[in-house]
Amino acid sequence: MVNIGDVPLGGTSPIRIQSMTNTNTLDTKTTVEQCIRIINSGADYVRLATQGRKEAENLVNIKKELREKGYHTPLIADVHFNPDIAEIAAGIVEKVRINPGNFVDRGKTLSEKEYSDDDYRAGLDKIHKRLTPLLNICKDYGTAIRIGVNHGSLSDRILSRYGNTPEGMVESAMEFLNVCTDENFHDVVFSMKSGNTLVMVQAYRLLVNRMFKKGLVYPIHLGVTEAGGGDDGRIKSAVGIGSLLADGIGDTIRVSLTEKPEFEIPVAKKLIGYFSGRSDHPEIKEVPGILINPFRYQRRKTNPVRNIGGVNVPVVVADLSEEKFISGSLLSDLGYQYNLQEYNWKISDQATDYIYPGNLKSGLIVPGRLGIILDFDAWRSYHNQKTNLFPLFSLSEYIRSDIRSEQLKFLKIDYPSLNSEIFDFLKMDKKTVLVLQTRNKNGIAEQRALISKLMDKNLPVPVIIQRDYTKNDLEDMQLSSASDLGALLLDGLGDGIWIRNKGPITCREIISTGFGILQASRVRTTKVEYISCPSCGRTLFDLLETTAKIREATYHLKGLKIGIMGCIVNGPGEMADADYGYVGSGKGKITLYRKQEIIKRNIPSKDAVNELVNLIRESGDWFDP
Ligand code: SF4
Numbered sequence: 001m002v003n004i005g006d007v008p009l010g011g012t013s014p015i016r017i018q019s020m021t022n023t024n025t026l027d028t029k030t031t032v033e034q035c036i037r038i039i040n041s042g043a044d045y046v047r048l049a050t051q052g053r054k055e056a057e058n059l060v061n062i063k064k065e066l067r068e069k070g071y072h073t074p075l076i077a078d079v080h081f082n083p084d085i086a087e088i089a090a091g092i093v094e095k096v097r098i099n100p101g102n103f104v105d106r107g108k109t110l111s112e113k114e115y116s117d118d119d120y121r122a123g124l125d126k127i128h129k130r131l132t133p134l135l136n137i138c139k140d141y142g143t144a145i146r147i148g149v150n151h152g153s154l155s156d157r158i159l160s161r162y163g164n165t166p167e168g169m170v171e172s173a174m175e176f177l178n179v180c181t182d183e184n185f186h187d188v189v190f191s192m193k194s195g196n197t198l199v200m201v202q203a204y205r206l207l208v209n210r211m212f213k214k215g216l217v218y219p220i221h222l223g224v225t226e227a228g229g230g231d232d233g234r235i236k237s238a239v240g241i242g243s244l245l246a247d248g249i250g251d252t253i254r255v256s257l258t259e260k261p262e263f264e265i266p267v268a269k270k271l272i273g274y275f276s277g278r279s280d281h282p283e284i285k286e287v288p289g290i291l292i293n294p295f296r297y298q299r300r301k302t303n304p305v306r307n308i309g310g311v312n313v314p315v316v317v318a319d320l321s322e323e324k325f326i327s328g329s330l331l332s333d334l335g336y337q338y339n340l341q342e343y344n345w346k347i348s349d350q351a352t353d354y355i356y357p358g359n360l361k362s363g364l365i366v367p368g369r370l371g372i373i374l375d376f377d378a379w380r381s382y383h384n385q386k387t388n389l390f391p392l393f394s395l396s397e398y399i400r401s402d403i404r405s406e407q408l409k410f411l412k413i414d415y416p417s418l419n420s421e422i423f424d425f426l427k428m429d430k431k432t433v434l435v436l437q438t439r440n441k442n443g444i445a446e447q448r449a450l451i452s453k454l455m456d457k458n459l460p461v462p463v464i465i466q467r468d469y470t471k472n473d474l475e476d477m478q479l480s481s482a483s484d485l486g487a488l489l490l491d492g493l494g495d496g497i498w499i500r501n502k503g504p505i506t507c508r509e510i511i512s513t514g515f516g517i518l519q520a521s522r523v524r525t526t527k528v529e530y531i532s533c534p535s536c537g538r539t540l541f542d543l544l545e546t547t548a549k550i551r552e553a554t555y556h557l558k559g560l561k562i563g564i565m566g567c568i569v570n571g572p573g574e575m576a577d578a579d580y581g582y583v584g585s586g587k588g589k590i591t592l593y594r595k596q597e598i599i600k601r602n603i604p605s606k607d608a609v610n611e612l613v614n615l616i617r618e619s620g621d622w623f624d625p
Contacts, residue, residue: 002187002219004144005074005094007044009189009251010219016044016252017268018221019261020078022535025055025062031537032065034261039073041265045252047097049537050077051569056088063092076146078536079103080153080570083130090137090145095189097146100172101573104130105155115160123157128179135185144187146221147176151194151203153573164576166192166203166295170210177216189252191221195531196577197240198297198522200224201490204244205294219251226531226563226574229258229547234267234475235482235513236520242483243490245275246444247294256534258543258564264534270479281441284415287452292491299492299523300455302462306371306408307353308433308495309462313524315353315496316514317373317464318507326357326366333508336367345369349526349558350515353496356392373410376401392435399425410435410464415450423457434463435498443467444487451493464496472503477510482517489521525559531575532564539566540584541605549609550582556625557616563593572596579621582612594619 001011009016019038023031025048035046050056056077063075077089080099090096104127115123138145149169154162162168169192180188192203204220211217224240227233237255244250253271255264292300304310318334320326328338335351338344345367354371359378366372372389374382379391392410393401395417403409413422414437426432434454440446447465454461467484471477481499488494497517499510518524530551535543547564554562563578565571568591571583581593585601590608592600592615603611616622 002144002189003142004045004076004189005072007074009144010217013251015245015250015272017042017265017272018045018047018076018252018254019043019264019268020047020254020256020534020536021049022261022539023537025049025051025537026058028058028061028065031062032069035062035066035073035075036069036071037260037262038265039071041262042269043073043265045074045076045095047076047078047254048093050079050085050089051538052082053085053088055537056085056092059089059092083134086134087137090134090143091141093143095144095146096134096138097148098134098176099148099150099153100127100176101150101153101155101158103127103176105157115157120157120161123155124175127175128182131176131179132183135180135183138187139185142187144189145180145185146189146191147173147180148191148193148221149173149203150225150570150574151192151196151199152225152576153570166199166206169194169199169203170206173207174210177218181216186218189219189221191223193223193225195224195226195574196522197224197236197243197486197520198490200240201243202295202297204249205247208249209295220249221252221254222250223254223256225256226533226565227256227258228530228532229544231474231478231512232516232520232530233257233259234478235516237267238271238479238482239486239490239517239520241271242274242479243487245271246483246487258532258534258547261534267475267479270476271483274480274483278441281445284440284442284446284449287449287456289456291452291455292448292493294491297490297492300451300460302460302495303430305431305433305462308408308464309460312495314489314494314518315464316511316518317354317356317466317496317498318352318511319356319498319500320507321356321358323357323507326355330507331366333506334370334511336370350512352511354390356498360389371408395422398432406431408433412437412466413450414438415440415446415453418450418453423459426459426461432461433495434461435466436463437466437468444484447488448491448493451488462495463493464498465494466498466500469499469501470503471501471505474505474509474513477501477503477505478513478516481513482520485514485517486521489518489523494523528554528557528559529561530564531561531578533566533571533574535566538569540587541566541590546582546605546609550612553609553613554616557621557623560616560621562612580612580616580619582608 074094076095078097079086158168194200227236255267302309335348337346356373360382376391376397412435438446561578563575563581565583568585585591589602
């Protein structure tokens with residue numbers, strides 16, 4: 001446990017929530033007002049951008065005003081580059097965040113400099129020398145430190161030896177931790193953030209594993225960087241943070257949204273709430289042997305059946321069992337529109353792959369590509385009428401039935417009902433896809449155990465992960481389903497998803513959530529990915545407004561990743577993954593990037609969105625909507 005002011009972190013403390021201001025830290029009044037809004041929303045800590053000496057010194061005034069107004073929430077200074085600034089802040093606030101990627105070492109320059117063993121050792125000595133005075137100040141003032149590693153800003157030295165990998169991130173943190181333990185300083189918290197959920201989850205797991213092996217347990221701060229805003233930001237945050245909370249990792253979280261900081265707090269609360277109260281879940285029988293590598297992504301190998309499993313991207317199933325009939329407008333919600341002039345179907349990028357009406361409903365004219373899943377009894381009556389009808393069996397129907405045909409069929413199953421008889425059937429029948437259900441409070445663990453059992457039995461049967469919710473609120477459904485499904489998809493498990501909700505959420509919203517989860521888990525891309533920073537005191541333009549303009553101009557360029565970063569200090573590193581970058585480089589000035597290369601510098605911001613479009617055009621990635 002680490003004391004941060006009088007709000008302890010880790011140990012038996014509840015999972016703490018935090019956010020970060022996006023005001024100018026020199027503007028005491030505005031910053032204090034925003035801190036109060038964040039605190040009143042329920043934050044346990046507030047972080048402030050502390051980019052320079054003046055900002056660090058002004059933390060005194062901000063803290064004083066907050067305390068005078070009766071707000072005693074611990075404050076955290078966000079420092080990246082300069083040990084001197086961290087030392088000033090450490091004498092004022094309760095915690096200081098430093099980034100090992102650029103705190104002492106020079107940050108990423110892509111110089112590809114070779115580091116000899118001597119150079120490398122010299123780098124470590126330098127860290128020791130520069131970090132120790134900060135630790136001494138922290139000891140004197142009772143200030144904690146977060147060693148906050150970012151995937152996008154590892155140092156040249158680390159990159160030269162480990163590459164831009166989760167292993168490099170962990171190494172970067174451990175180098176700083178070694179200095180802390182050498183100096184007998186233990187008020188340390190860690191984070192391993194990335195905008196890439198896969199990298200982020202692996203890095204956190206690797207770090208925790210590495211610490212366990214050394215007998216160390218320091219608190220962990222979870223976050224997905226540059227998650228964006230709106231539905232996408234919530235889904236991506238839940239995929240990354242939820243997957244780790246499900247592993248039991250995480251003592252404090254920050255959900256970074258490109259929105260007002262106080263809006264992050266309810267989302268964080270819901271995520272934490274979703275994972276609480278599970279410890280008394282019904283027992284899940286352990287599958288001996290670790291068959292899924294938690295540190296390296298590998299998609300589980302499965303037999304392809306129609307367009308499910310094998311090398312196919314995971315499919316999306318829409319549950320229409322509550323619909324009275326399948327209308328044209330419902331089909332259009334599912335991504336299919338019939339063009340009366342051209343006599344053909346227009347199919348969107350986010351077109352559902354399968355629908356489950358349960359029984360055959362009137363008016364069901366659908367394109368051949370769309371699979372229709374019917375309950376076994378209904379399928380028996382109608383299967384001669386169409387080629388794209390597929391049966392869904394219960395376990396007893398499956399065992400009783402003599403249909404072991406060459407045709408795709410679905411079998412509903414949960415972990416407690418698995419038995420050796422089923423394994424024998426599945427060995428013979430290469431055309432079955434399992435629909436995994438769960439009623440366990442810890443459904444992620446139960447569904448993971450079921451798939452592990454299939455792997456243990458060497459059964460490459462594809463699986464569709466089905467989850468049931470009773471949510472009235474879209475955000476609740478997004479956060480729950482993204483956590484549940486993302487956790488398995490990031491482990492390479494799942495050939496499809498099937499989200500069901502009893503409540504007022506529309507079919508289109510459920511489907512769109514499903515595609516969002518697949519994209520955030522990096523297993524199926526159906527839209528542009530906007531990697532936008534949450535903004536902070538360093539931000540040089542109106543991020544919300546600019547993000548909206550860029551979205552409007554580029555929403556149709558499926559598969560592109562566009563970074564929208566408030567400042568050039570951290571932006572280019574944070575959007576390491578992006579194909580194009582729009583980065584604030586001065587007041588009213590934007591610099592445009594293609595991958596990590598600067599293409600146009602300091603363009604007036606009024607022209608910058610058009611210039612970005614021109615750049616995408618010149619680079620051959622543009623097509624008209
Ligand atoms: S990229 Fe710059 S402006 Fe955006 S949150 Fe990071 S430091 Fe702040």
